Amino acid sequence: MRFPLSLTTKMAGYIAGKKMTGQKRFPLVLMLEPLHTCNLTCTGCGRIREYSTTIKDKLSLEECLSSVDEAGAPIVSICGGEPLIYPEIGELVKGILHRKKHIYLCTNGVFLKRKLDEFTPTPRFFFNVHLDGLEKTHDLMVEKEGVFKAAVEGIRMAKERGFLVCTNTTIYRETDISEIDALYSYLATLGVDGFMISPAYGYEAVHTTNPTGAADIFMTRDDVRAKFKEAEGLLAKHKMMTSPIYLEFLSGKRELTCTAWGNPTRNVKGWKGPCYLITDEHHKTFDGLMNDTKWENYGIGKDPRCEHCLVHCGFEPSAALGVNGKLGDTLKMLAWQVA
Numbered sequence: 001m002r003f004p005l006s007l008t009t010k011m012a013g014y015i016a017g018k019k020m021t022g023q024k025r026f027p028l029v030l031m032l033e034p035l036h037t038c039n040l041t042c043t044g045c046g047r048i049r050e051y052s053t054t055i056k057d058k059l060s061l062e063e064c065l066s067s068v069d070e071a072g073a074p075i076v077s078i079c080g081g082e083p084l085i086y087p088e089i090g091e092l093v094k095g096i097l098h099r100k101k102h103i104y105l106c107t108n109g110v111f112l113k114r115k116l117d118e119f120t121p122t123p124r125f126f127f128n129v130h131l132d133g134l135e136k137t138h139d140l141m142v143e144k145e146g147v148f149k150a151a152v153e154g155i156r157m158a159k160e161r162g163f164l165v166c167t168n169t170t171i172y173r174e175t176d177i178s179e180i181d182a183l184y185s186y187l188a189t190l191g192v193d194g195f196m197i198s199p200a201y202g203y204e205a206v207h208t209t210n211p212t213g214a215a216d217i218f219m220t221r222d223d224v225r226a227k228f229k230e231a232e233g234l235l236a237k238h239k240m241m242t243s244p245i246y247l248e249f250l251s252g253k254r255e256l257t258c259t260a261w262g263n264p265t266r267n268v269k270g271w272k273g274p275c276y277l278i279t280d281e282h283h284k285t286f287d288g289l290m291n292d293t294k295w296e297n298y299g300i301g302k303d304p305r306c307e308h309c310l311v312h313c314g315f316e317p318s319a320a321l322g323v324n325g326k327l328g329d330t331l332k333m334l335a336w337q338v339a
Helices: 005-020 062-069 088-099 112-116 134-142 149-162 177-187 223-235 243-248 285-294 312-321 329-338
Strands: 029-032 075-078 102-105 123-128 164-171 193-199 265-269 270-274 279-285
Touching: 005 102, 005 312, 029 062, 029 312, 062 088, 062 265, 062 285, 075 088, 088 102, 088 112, 112 149, 123 149, 134 149, 149 164, 164 223, 164 270, 177 193, 177 223, 193 223, 193 312, 223 243, 243 329, 270 285, 279 285
Parallel strands: 029 075, 029 265, 075 102, 102 123, 123 164, 164 193
Antiparallel strands: 265 270, 270 279
16 A cells, blocks of 8 residues: 555544534644754755744644644644754654654654664654755755765665655756656665655745745746646656645646645744745634634635645645545545555
């Protein structure tokens, strides 16, 4: 199967239960950012720029676990910042697993090797290592030499110890798709369990706070669709963890409506509203985010900041929930899950 059976059945049962009770908006994945501190200054990262004044702040372990309980989502994506810098990361993972949740710990991989002893392999826990290309390209994008080698060594050791490992890759304007094909082929030899992919689109936190001209690396919606149409054949060869519905959306074969409420973000300032990329307010509570946000005011044609956005955490929930569904989508998703 593409995903552990426990994850597939947990998510299916959760969605069915919510729909049976008539709930229209509910989270699928909690994006938990215990801190924004990072050991890298990646060119395309908005977090280290948007939260520069709170870059040294962090949520307490109790605040993190309380947020997991508030949201109630079956999956928690621990991101940041670099989560492996978080002093209580081992205890945080244990606490979330104790709540019967599934975890994707998103990391640049530099500290993975030295931190492995804090974790225990389980089908409910993935390391999600960010890699944007082979060694030369990736080290250029993260602005530091040796990062690719460190990440690969961490992946190698994690797989030797029995951990589930996937990778996440951002596709930029100048990304060579054949290099991504080569990257995935190489990672498969290390036993990596699957690959996630997402386009790089400009957004406010990067455009207004990064004086280096990095905005040139981002794509418009038309750029994204041309790039992913080019990538279709290559991606079909690999064990993608990005859903086929979302990939069709990226390549322009269909449209999806953003359901940003499906992946709410909790960070050091509160519940980030309305979404992972746009910050109009930090809500004190999860209910405040869900109930006080005027969701109808956002989206393509409604807010100019949404015009080129195709962010995975806004549109992947749409695919999972059957928003803008077509005949045959259910069978397509089922076949993808069990492949």
